Structure formats: C-alpha cells, structure tokens
Amino acid sequence: MTDQQVHKVALVTGAATGIGKACAEALAAKGFIIAANYRSREQEAHAMLAALPGNGHQLFKADVADPSQAQAMVTEIGDKLGRIDVLVNAAGQYTQQDIHSNDYVAWQQAWQHSMALNLQAPVNLAFLVGRFMQDAGAGRIINITSRGAFRGEPAAPAYGAAKSALNSATQSLALALGQHGICVYAVAPGWTETPAASPRIAAQGWEGVAAQSPLGRVGRPDEIGSIVAFLASDNAEYLTGAIIDANGASYLRN
Numbered sequence: 001m002t003d004q005q006v007h008k009v010a011l012v013t014g015a016a017t018g019i020g021k022a023c024a025e026a027l028a029a030k031g032f033i034i035a036a037n038y039r040s041r042e043q044e045a046h047a048m049l050a051a052l053p054g055n056g057h058q059l060f061k062a063d064v065a066d067p068s069q070a071q072a073m074v075t076e077i078g079d080k081l082g083r084i085d086v087l088v089n090a091a092g093q094y095t096q097q098d099i100h101s102n103d104y105v106a107w108q109q110a111w112q113h114s115m116a117l118n119l120q121a122p123v124n125l126a127f128l129v130g131r132f133m134q135d136a137g138a139g140r141i142i143n144i145t146s147r148g149a150f151r152g153e154p155a156a157p158a159y160g161a162a163k164s165a166l167n168s169a170t171q172s173l174a175l176a177l178g179q180h181g182i183c184v185y186a187v188a189p190g191w192t193e194t195p196a197a198s199p200r201i202a203a204q205g206w207e208g209v210a211a212q213s214p215l216g217r218v219g220r221p222d223e224i225g226s227i228v229a230f231l232a233s234d235n236a237e238y239l240t241g242a243i244i245d246a247n248g249a250s251y252l253r254n
C-alpha cells in the first residue's frame with residue numbers, strides 16, 4: 001500500500017511560513033494529512049492550509065518551546081486525527097548574539113531561548129510523538145538543523161550549538177528508536193530564501209551570499225520540502241541517522 005492510500009498524518013511545526021510551509025506542501029502533495037503547527041502567524045497559517053492539496057489537514061496552534069503546550073498539542077492531534085506517522089521539526093529561530101556587546105542578561109536569554117526552541121522543542125516532540133509511532137511500529141522524525149552546526153555561528157553561538165546538538169540527538173534517537181521501526185533524520189540547510197532568512201541575506205548582500213555556493217544561488221524552501229518528503233517515504237528507511245547537507249556545496253564536510 002502506498003503512502004497516498006493509507007492517509008498517514010504528518011505533524012509539521014512552524015508550518016505557516018518558510019521551510020515548514022514548504023515541507024507541509026510537499027508532504028500534502030504525497031498524500032499525507034497535515035497537522036500544521038503554528039505559533040503566532042494566524043493569517044499565514046490559514047492561507048497555507050487552504051492552499052494545501054488533499055483533504056483533512058488541520059491547524060494546531062502552540063508554542064512548541066513550551067513543553068506543556070507541546071504536550072497538549074500532541075494529545076489534541078491524537079484525539080482529532082488518530083495517528084501521527086511523521087514529525088517534521090521545522091520551527092526554529094536564528095537569534096543574533098554578540099559576545100562583544102551583549103550584556104550578561106541578554107547573553108543568557110539568547111542561550112535559553114535558542115536551546116528551548118531549537119533543541120529542546122524538537123526532542124520533546126520526538127518523545128511525545130514517538131509514543132504514537134512505537135504503538136504503530138513505524139514512524140519518521142525529521143529535524144531541520146543547519147549548516148551553522150558545522151561551520152560555526154560567530155554572531156549566533158547558541159543557535160549553532162543548538163543545531164549541532166540536534167544533529168547529535170538525531171543520531172542518538174535513530175539508534176534508540178530503530179528497533180521500533182522509527183527512523184530519525186536531520187536535514188541541514190544552508191542559506192534558504194525564507195521570510196526569516198531573506199532580510200539577513202539582503203543585509204550581507206545577495207551576490208556575496210549566492211557566491212558561497214558554486215551554483216551561484218541560495219536554496220529554495222521547496223528544495224528542502226522535496227528532501228523531507230523523500231525522507232518521509234517508504235524508500236528512505238536505510239538512511240536513518242543521516243544528516244543530509246542541503247547547502248549547494250557552500251560548505252562541505254569530510
């Protein structure tokens with residue numbers, strides 16, 4: 001039976017905009033029912049949902065960095081949709097920090113916020129959703145990390161550290177959950193043209209940023225969505241534990 005016929009459910013966090021939205025679109029096009037999480041972007045969330053192909057998609061409002069809101073959301077999805085087959089942790093935020101000019105309070109706040117959203121939220125959701133997946137004996141967890149996990153983020157050290165830790169958690173969870181048929185992956189994008197990234201690219205200069213890749217461009221959200229849809233398919237099982245670089249060869253790891 002194909003993914004399309006069984007109408008599996010995919011929870012996508014941060015689905016109102018950018019990479020999360022593109023993941024929701026790509027998975028809906030493959031026949032998944034989308035449980036689309038958003039935090040504050042009411043209008044964008046409703047517009048995204050209305051444009052998704054297929055039926056049965058629903059919005060779930062929650063701040064995923066708040067463990068109790070995350071838990072209530074997963075319970076609500078279970079009650080309304082009955083299953084969660086795929087989790088895409090796309091919600092995240094780059095928080096600028098300057099070790100030279102930040103005061104100590106701002107420094108700590110940036111670490112707390114960045115770790116809560118970019119690391120703890122995805123692993124908490126993996127824990128909560130993992131229970132559904134274990135009962136089903138199958139599941140896919142896909143964490144959106146970042147190129148910055150590998151090359152360093154001098155202007156956002158907490159963001160880089162959180163994404164690096166999420167790569168590591170991806171590997172640990174792939175080892176822990178494989179016996180239950182649950183596969184865990186990370187996708188590490190480089191510059192991708194989204195509402196969050198575009199102003200930062202503009203500030204650095206589009207030409208210079210594009211030149212970081214031999215392709216001479218930045219990534220598109222739909223390219224990340226396509227990779228995520230492949231990882232969510234029945235064909236990607238043996239890739240479990242992989243961290244997929246999606247950065248146009250702008251940074252190559254050994």
Ligand SMILES: NC(=O)c1ccc[n+]([C@@H]2O[C@H](COP(=O)([O-])OP(=O)(O)OC[C@H]3O[C@@H](n4cnc5c(N)ncnc54)[C@H](OP(=O)(O)O)[C@@H]3O)[C@@H](O)[C@H]2O)c1
Pocket residue numbers: 013014015016017018019020037038039040041062063064065066089090091092093094117144145146147188189190191192193194195196197
């Ligand atoms: N674009 C890039 O160049 C790039 C590169 C590497 C990695 N990434 C990663 O890709 C992911 C998506 O980024 P993006 O560029 O698509 O950014 P984006 O357009 O700002 O999308 C992020 C989404 O996450 C939501 N979100 C933020 N905090 C949340 C919370 N606490 N609970 C629920 N939702 C929350 C945001 O909604 P609200 O505004 O309502 O909070 C927003 O809709 C992030 O994890 C980011 O770190 C992006």
